[in-house]
Amino acid sequence: MSENSIDYSKYQAVIGLEVHAQMLTKSKAYCSDAYDYGSDPNTIIGPISLGHPGTLPKHNKEVVNYAIKMGLATHCHIAEYQYYARKNYFYGDLPKGYQITQDKTPICTNGYLEIKTKDGNEKKIGITRIHMEEDAGKSMHDQDLYDTLIDLNRAGVPLIEIVSEPDIRSGEEAYLYLTEIKKLLKYLEICDGNMEEGSLRCDANISVMIKGADKFGTKVEVKNMNSFRNVQRAIDHEIKRQIEALEAGETLRMETRTFDALKGTTAAMRSKEGASDYRYFPEPDLPPLRITPVYIDNIKQLMPELPKALFEKYTKQFGLNEYDANVLIDDKDTANYFEEVLSHTKNTKSAANWVMVNIRSYLNEQALHIKQFIIKPAQIAEIIALIDEGKVSHSAAQQKIFPALIESPSSSVLSIAESLNLLQESNSDELQVWIDVAIAKFPEKIAEYKAGKVSLIGLFMGEVMKASKGKADPKVASALLKETLDKK
Ligand code: ADP
Ligand code: MG
Numbered sequence: 001m002s003e004n005s006i007d008y009s010k011y012q013a014v015i016g017l018e019v020h021a022q023m024l025t026k027s028k029a030y031c032s033d034a035y036d037y038g039s040d041p042n043t044i045i046g047p048i049s050l051g052h053p054g055t056l057p058k059h060n061k062e063v064v065n066y067a068i069k070m071g072l073a074t075h076c077h078i079a080e081y082q083y084y085a086r087k088n089y090f091y092g093d094l095p096k097g098y099q100i101t102q103d104k105t106p107i108c109t110n111g112y113l114e115i116k117t118k119d120g121n122e123k124k125i126g127i128t129r130i131h132m133e134e135d136a137g138k139s140m141h142d143q144d145l146y147d148t149l150i151d152l153n154r155a156g157v158p159l160i161e162i163v164s165e166p167d168i169r170s171g172e173e174a175y176l177y178l179t180e181i182k183k184l185l186k187y188l189e190i191c192d193g194n195m196e197e198g199s200l201r202c203d204a205n206i207s208v209m210i211k212g213a214d215k216f217g218t219k220v221e222v223k224n225m226n227s228f229r230n231v232q233r234a235i236d237h238e239i240k241r242q243i244e245a246l247e248a249g250e251t252l253r254m255e256t257r258t259f260d261a262l263k264g265t266t267a268a269m270r271s272k273e274g275a276s277d278y279r280y281f282p283e284p285d286l287p288p289l290r291i292t293p294v295y296i297d298n299i300k301q302l303m304p305e306l307p308k309a310l311f312e313k314y315t316k317q318f319g320l321n322e323y324d325a326n327v328l329i330d331d332k333d334t335a336n337y338f339e340e341v342l343s344h345t346k347n348t349k350s351a352a353n354w355v356m357v358n359i360r361s362y363l364n365e366q367a368l369h370i371k372q373f374i375i376k377p378a379q380i381a382e383i384i385a386l387i388d389e390g391k392v393s394h395s396a397a398q399q400k401i402f403p404a405l406i407e408s409p410s411s412s413v414l415s416i417a418e419s420l421n422l423l424q425e426s427n428s429d430e431l432q433v434w435i436d437v438a439i440a441k442f443p444e445k446i447a448e449y450k451a452g453k454v455s456l457i458g459l460f461m462g463e464v465m466k467a468s469k470g471k472a473d474p475k476v477a478s479a480l481l482k483e484t485l486d487k488k
Contacts (some may be wrong), residue, residue: 042151044153205224221272358398
């Protein structure tokens with residue numbers, strides 16, 4: 001059947017994602033080996049990481065805390081008892097011959113995450129479960145001509161696996177879901193979210209069915225996508241491939257496929273092994289953990305404000321529009337910077353504008369991240385204060401003080417304004433001199449003004465600004481000018 005004659009809109013895609021996130025703990029999941037991305041291969045591998053006989057794993061409490069944080073952020077139920085399980089399989093990068101994971105009793109269950117779809121609607125994507133597990137080592141097939149090389153540094157690094165319900169309906173929704181997951185992980189400071197370095201990994205389960213069908217189709221799992229965009233591309237391609245296969249009368253089988261980013265296509269890797277192949281059984285070396293409600297409450301107290309709460313605060317309390325609010329919270333460091341500016345000024349609108357407009361365009365131009373921004377939030381607040389007090393004009397602050405401060409970040413804002421001769425005069429004695437000069441220039445216009453031609457105030461103000469060489473504070477000067485004219 002030719003592609004052209006297929007009615008793709010007859011079909012509904014169904015997608016569920018499995019996301020592995022590497023936890024940013026200082027040491028590994030079940031031993032004290034440090035974990036640092038980029039360490040020399042096979043240098044952080046103590047006997048427990050290597051699974052030497054007689055060694056015993058030990059809980060890293062921080063991993064449990066991190067998993068609970070993610071569970072709370074995604075509205076999950078937190079299980080009271082934590083049992084660990086062994087997942088058995090043989091592979092060169094798994095020296096123990098099994099992974100410690102959770103099987104029947106994941107730490108978090110039954111939550112959800114909200115995404116905002118293109119049409120502006122909120123959509124809840126169910127989170128089936130989040131469980132804790134340890135990573136395997138890394139096999140590298142492309143470093144040596146003949147041999148596969150193995151780096152065991154990653155063996156035992158803590159992961160959480162976040163499994164979604166099959167609630168996602170398109171590649172784009174998957175992209176939005178992943179963006180929200182990453183945002184939460186970064187706000188919670190439990191994972192750096194870097195997909196290229198592998199600290200965030202995603203497998204996509206995809207099936208298609210005729211719209212309105214009451215049973216899902218056969219799912220295919222796609223692996224090896226190294227960016228959110230590639231997850232989206234892989235899903236979009238896979239949906240199309242499955243529909244075309246079905247329309248051609250083929251039967252789909254459960255399988256694992258790999259994504260080829262260059263071609264934008266997926267290829268069969270292996271037929272899907274059943275869960276029973278892993279022979280899960282309770283981990284005998286780790287006692288179960290009990291998590292009390294008090295313990296969970298304590299963690300709740302430590303949670304930072306999450307993007308959704310910030311969005312509500314920025315739009316409802318600060319009156320920012322939705323677009324601005326979203327830009328500010330999109331990245332935690334930007335939101336933090338903004339919040340810090342706010343701890344030094346009450347002018348939220350102005351603070352938002354400085355972060356959104358001036359700072360952001362400077363950072364974009366220089367290809368810098370806000371963490372590398374040299375001006376301190378307190379200094380931005382000082383600029384805002386000078387403008388609000390009428391000491392400098394808005395345009396002078398933007399065009400002169402801001403760039404000068406970047407050049408010389410240890411100077412005070414006031415001293416920069418002074419040295420650039422940008423301080424406006426609001427002292428009425430000084431202003432009066434300039435006003436008198438301005439009025440004296442157009443004696444005949446005074447009567448016209450007094451007869452009701454109030455627009456002449458612009459002419460006089462122009463003269464005041466000229467006489468003051470731009471240093472007169474326009475607000476104070478124009479009030480004083482009116483007063484002076486009225487007295488004439
Ligand atoms: P498996 O046993 O193969 O790991 P699970 O039931 O654990 O399968 O589900 C794994 C992921 O696949 C989950 O994210 C789930 O939402 C998703 N999923 C399950 N069934 C389907 C389906 N028919 N189509 C698409 N995704 C599915
Ligand atoms: Mg599964």
